[in-house]
Amino acid sequence: MAEKPKKPQELVQSIEYKPPRKRWMDTPVEFHKGTFNYSAAVDKLKYLDLPYPRKWQPTEEDWQLPDNWQEIIHKGFKDRLDKYRSFRVFMDICVRCGACADKCHYFIGSGDPRNMPVLRAELLRSVYRNDFTTAGKILGGLAGGRKLTVKVLKEWFYYFYQCTECRRCSVFCPYGIDTAEITMMARELLNLVGLNIDWICTPAANCFRTGNHLGIQPHGFKDSIEFAVDELEELTGVRVNAPINKKGAEILFVAPSADYFASPHYYTLLGYLALFHEVGLDYTWSSYASEGGNFGLFHSYETMKRLNSKIYMEAKRLGVKWVLGGECGHMWRVIHQYMDTLNGPADFLEVPVSPITGTKFEHARSTRMVHIMEFTSDLIRHNKIKLDPGRNDHWRVTFHDSCNPARAMGLIEEPRYVINHVCNNFIEMPENTIKEQTFCCGSGSGLGTDENMEMRLRGGLPRANAVKFVHEKNDVNILLCICAIDKATLPPLLEYWVPDVEVGGIHEMVGNALVMTGENERLTDLRGTPYPEKEGGENV
């Protein structure tokens, strides 16, 4: 069980940016409660055919590694150096200038020197030098090399599951060294010897089987969507249509599964449903491709590809023209930067055209999948929906750019455009904490477990602190985000660091503001919170 987290003041006082005297290579890693994730369940590893499934835990002395584990990792290391230019170049060119050091949210929140991106990479680089460079082979420690031992492996496990692959360091690196790339390689290597965490492998196995991370079976999926349709009717008086697995629909809509199963994601789902109905979109959900997110990204190339394959396969089976994707962060890294390469070409689809505005989404000409922020901002731009931003006046909103849409896609203005049209009170957080410099929620890339809570609270400190700033200065009371992991992990984070600030999605705000044909007067917002009594009649 997770230990009760420290009090905020205690936690802050434990942060010391000055490193200890003892060199990091001589400091073995300790697995403190609250700062690591449990190992993956055996049956899930077996379901995915992953190597060396076994029962073990990070706190145990013996990790029951296969006998030839060093050989497996050495070979895997070489293999990846030959396959990824990024990996080879990033192993070679770091000058340790230290510009990245205080850019990592985990370093800022923990002060642990091995959470400086430069040292995180050195964990691998030291072994790289020892095994693959002449200087390292001859000079060893003097050249910054070291042998791969169990101690080093444990260090890898600890620190590469303390990186959320958010890419903030790569914005500041003069050579663009991206720790996300390095972490991805390290996690692949760990997987080769059966070292995985459950919060990644269980969702991945679920997704492979049922189509979504949560393991919701088709009838459960249908129930969830229908429940939302009923609820939306109660709130608005409008009965919407939400087809599932409908062949011949124009558009396949794929959202992260938390949207139809978790809160506050759920209100975003209501927003989607209301919007699609109002503009008369001919679309379908799919129970088979009922997950936009992809925990395979946090595991390995292969797992990512296996999970991602469903979207195109389903689009083909249903005969849709193109695919629309919901509010999700890492999902969009996969769709924007990987999907076409992994499972394309999508030549059975058409270049996406908005059936409502006629806008041709040329920027998705090849992948043929459009982000809902692009879709909705285009609707607003063309005045295709009637909006009453006054219905969000009880919210003073700020916006958290999710790491991946910001730094692996460049989706920066679209969400702001939408917010500005559906909310009257939008306040930005300080500039070093938004857009391309945005801070991770601290729980991304599969690290959002309860057992990892202390590390999450530490890693989330920079984000929460920026929220606190606008909360105190501008009375902000809701943090909007477009990522399912954010929506799941920011509420406990804010509860801890800055109570009284809620978390919501942008399409929740769209749903609130959307004036629907034939709707009843809205007495509450989508959360069921009553609007204040209106004076002098309605303002709609």
Added chain:
Amino acid sequence: MHLFFSLAAVLVLLILVFIGVDVVGWRYLFGVVIPIATIISFILGMLYRVIKWARSPVPFRIPTTCGQQKSLSWIKAGNLESPHNIWGVLGRMVLEVLFFRSLFRNTKVSLKEGPRLVYGSTKWLWLGGLVFHWSFLVIFVRHFKFFAEPVPAWVMALQNLDGFFQVGLPIIYLTDIAFLAALTFLLLRRLVDPKLRYISLAADYFPLFLIIGIAVTGILMRYFTKVDIVGIKEMAMGWLNLAPVVPAGIGTLFYMHLFLVCCLFIYFPFSKLLHMAGVFFSPTRNLANTNRVKRHVNPWDYSVKVHTYEEYEDEFRDVMKAAEMPLEKE
């Protein structure tokens, strides 16, 4: 340990020259053999590294986007920070390579009472790095005068510009001062900032000391002692014309300068100094953010075991039927 080892290593190199040239008298070795070997090893070493990088494919297009993507026509795209065409990529690379764009963004975090995290702008590393690299380049180019007769006009122009203020005799070059200042800064920050000291390896101190050694011997020769410039130029021309000569009367100081330069160039391809070439190979910087526009092909892509819709329906047909969901097979 790393610090003292590096300093000691450079001192040993200097002692080697002293023994080699002054005691044993191996002027031909230090004046001809080693320089020519250096040139060859540098070229081969760099080719080896660059070819090795180039042979590793780029399986995915993974630019780090630091600005707005090109999406809808009415949203202004940031072509330099999130390039959507070749010009954007070139512009981004030029800004990165010539002006250290990313380093210019640098901030320094501090944790104040509250708690309140503050991100202050800090441009010192950017400035120090920029001054170091640019003055090094100018100094390097100024040395062309030893390798060409007559000296090209543009080299002379650069030299005159560098000595613009005409202070001192011989005239003091601005870049010499800037170079020394930047080097001192880069070394001091490694020593003074505890985080930097913690991450620094011998591989970080050694090239710094080596370059400081080169700068100091060079400055001593130019400003404080008399060296036989005519002889030195004869020797330098000799390497290029493959007609090596070792004129008498060239002092030990010059051999020290030359030997350290050789060490730097030999060391180059096997060290972090490779960042000079590596920055051009960085996939997060040199690729356009055109991911959804143009398909990127992974040369080693292979097919994986997927879970097809048919398998899915086979497993869940009963519940799907009960829930009145459409089926492929009844």
